[in-house]
Structures are given as C-alpha cells and as structure tokens.
Amino acid sequence: MNAANPIGVFDSGVGGLSVLQAIRRALPGEHLLYVADSAHAPYGDKSQQFIEDRSIALSGFLVSQNVKAIVVACNTATGAAVTTLRSRFAVPIIAMEPAVKPATANTQSGVIGVLATSRTLASDNFVRLFARHGTNVEILGQACPGLVEQVEAGDLFGDKTRLLLERYVLPLLEQKADTIVLGCTHYPFLTPLIQEIAGAGVAVIDSAAAVARQLQRRLEVAGLLADAARVGTECFWTSGALDKARPLIAQLWQADVEVCALPSQTLE
Incomplete structure (x- = not known):
C-alpha cells in the first residue's frame, strides 16, 4: 500500500454515495472506488450470514483493486459483518455508526428518533450504542421498511416516498423528538423531504461527515494521505x-458517470 492507492467504498446499493460525497469533500485528492450491491438491496431484510458473505465478497474485490482502505458505507453491513471483515483483511476498515452521540448533544426535548433498517436497530452494535448514549435521553428506534427501495428507484420526492416518511417520522414527532438521526446511508438523499415533514425546528443529522473525518485520520496516521493537490x-x-x-x-x-458491472465471481 502507498498513498497513491485508491480508497474503496461499498454499500448494499446507492445509499453509500452520500458517504462518498462527504469523503470527496474532505479528501479532494483521493481516488475513490465505489461498489453498489444493488442486485441484493436492501440488506435490511437479509440474514446476517448473507450480509457477511456479500461484505466479504465486495471487500475482496476492492482489495484486488489495491485499495489502501475500505469504508463500509452501510449501517446494516457494519452491524452484521465489520468484525469479520477486520479479521480477514489487513487494510484499514472504517465503518458506520449512527450519529446518536451528536444527537444527544443537540436535543433540547431529550427525545431522539433514529430512522434505520430493522436489522440495524437489532444489531449488537446498535444495542451497545443505545446503552452508551441513552442514559439521559430517550432514544426512539424506528424501522423504515420500503425507504431503501424508494431511493434505489430514484424516487426521492414522490407520493409513495412521502407517505412512507410520514408513517415513520410523524410518530416520532408526536413523542416530542426534536432530533432525527438517519441510521441508513440511503436516507440522507431523503433529507429535504424529511425536513419538510418534520419542520424547521427538528434537526436531521447523519454520520457521513464523521466517517470521512475518521477515514482522514486513519490515513494520516498511516502516512497514506494522497497529495491534496x-x-x-x-x-x-x-x-x-x-x-x-x-x-x-x-x-x-449529480454528475455524468461511467458505471461498470462487477465481475461475475463477485455476484455469487
């Protein structure tokens, strides 16, 4: 590995592009490789073994591309597979964590809502996160079936998407939540609609920028940051x-892109 090598990022689909955008803003000189496992999205309704197997396959593909670090830009894959990935691959692996900690510092009402997949909410990582930061605030987990599929379809503002969001957001507001954490990397693409439904007095936050900062720190410590120029x-x-x-x-x-098909051995 050297500083000129690229950074690999993967997600169950296109949601991790929200993390990729934050990485690009923080690290303009880095070459970025992104893998969308859209044939298998959403991960939220898959078994842990399936998610682990897919995460290993995608990480293996990125390692074959000589990446110097891997970002697991998926909360569900983080909960199901990050421990296994770190035991199998030598490159630094940066994972997602819902922005519960900053939400606890932000809330005035003492009530935080977390929108996530059911598997993320049930993961050991998330249970520990609740226990660590839920002492002085009330944390309301809200599973959001169907939202990932809406983003994968490119439907960010349609009636069906709005109805789903109202179903998930309004009960949190009724319980006095004044801060909403986006616990899935697909959901930041729905932020304008979530904010419209929740109102200006409710903060909507995600962890993409924090993940980008953690990636930057890890690369800097390892002497692997690319030339910023x-x-x-x-x-x-x-x-x-x-x-x-x-x-x-x-x-x-928000730019023209070329997209390649994953090698067939990575699809199985």
Whole structure:
C-alpha cells in the first residue's frame, strides 16, 4: 500500500454515495472506488450470514483493486459483518455508526428518533450504542421498511416516498423528538423531504461527515494521505443492471458517470 492507492467504498446499493460525497469533500485528492450491491438491496431484510458473505465478497474485490482502505458505507453491513471483515483483511476498515452521540448533544426535548433498517436497530452494535448514549435521553428506534427501495428507484420526492416518511417520522414527532438521526446511508438523499415533514425546528443529522473525518485520520496516521493537490477521480461498479445503475448514480452523484458491472465471481 502507498498513498497513491485508491480508497474503496461499498454499500448494499446507492445509499453509500452520500458517504462518498462527504469523503470527496474532505479528501479532494483521493481516488475513490465505489461498489453498489444493488442486485441484493436492501440488506435490511437479509440474514446476517448473507450480509457477511456479500461484505466479504465486495471487500475482496476492492482489495484486488489495491485499495489502501475500505469504508463500509452501510449501517446494516457494519452491524452484521465489520468484525469479520477486520479479521480477514489487513487494510484499514472504517465503518458506520449512527450519529446518536451528536444527537444527544443537540436535543433540547431529550427525545431522539433514529430512522434505520430493522436489522440495524437489532444489531449488537446498535444495542451497545443505545446503552452508551441513552442514559439521559430517550432514544426512539424506528424501522423504515420500503425507504431503501424508494431511493434505489430514484424516487426521492414522490407520493409513495412521502407517505412512507410520514408513517415513520410523524410518530416520532408526536413523542416530542426534536432530533432525527438517519441510521441508513440511503436516507440522507431523503433529507429535504424529511425536513419538510418534520419542520424547521427538528434537526436531521447523519454520520457521513464523521466517517470521512475518521477515514482522514486513519490515513494520516498511516502516512497514506494522497497529495491534496492531486485531482481525485471516481470509479463506480454495480451488481445490478447497468441501464438502471448509470442514470441513478448520475442523479445522486449529480454528475455524468461511467458505471461498470462487477465481475461475475463477485455476484455469487
């Protein structure tokens, strides 16, 4: 590994692009490789073994591309697989953690809502996070089936998406939540609609910027930061259909992109 090597990022689908955007802002000179496992999205309704197997396969692909670090840009994959990944791969692996800690510092009402997949909410990582930060505040976990699929379809503002969000957000507001944590990397793409439903007095926060800072720190300590004067590039892969992936990734990345199909051995 050397500083010129790229950084690898993967997610169950396109949600991790919200993390990739934060990484790009923090590290403009880095080459970034992104893998969207959209053929298997969402991970939230899959078994732990399935998610672990997919995470190993995707990490193995990124390692074959000579990455110097891997960002698991998926809360569900973090909960199910990050311990296994760190035991199997030598590169630094940076994982997601819902922004519960900053939410506890932000709340005035003492009530925090967390939007996430059911598997993330049930994970050991999340249970520990609740226990660590839930002493002086009330933390309300809200599973959000269907939201990942709406983002994967590129439907960020449609009626169905709004109805789902109202179903998940309004009960949190009724229980006096004044801070909403986005515990899935797909959900930041829905922030404008969530904010519209919740109102200006409710803070909506995610952990993408914190993950980017942690990545930067890890690379700096290891002497692996690229020259900031270099112009960083992005490469995208998907396990899904290319004719759907290209326009969707371009929509969310807000730029024209080329998307490649993952090698067949990575799809199994």
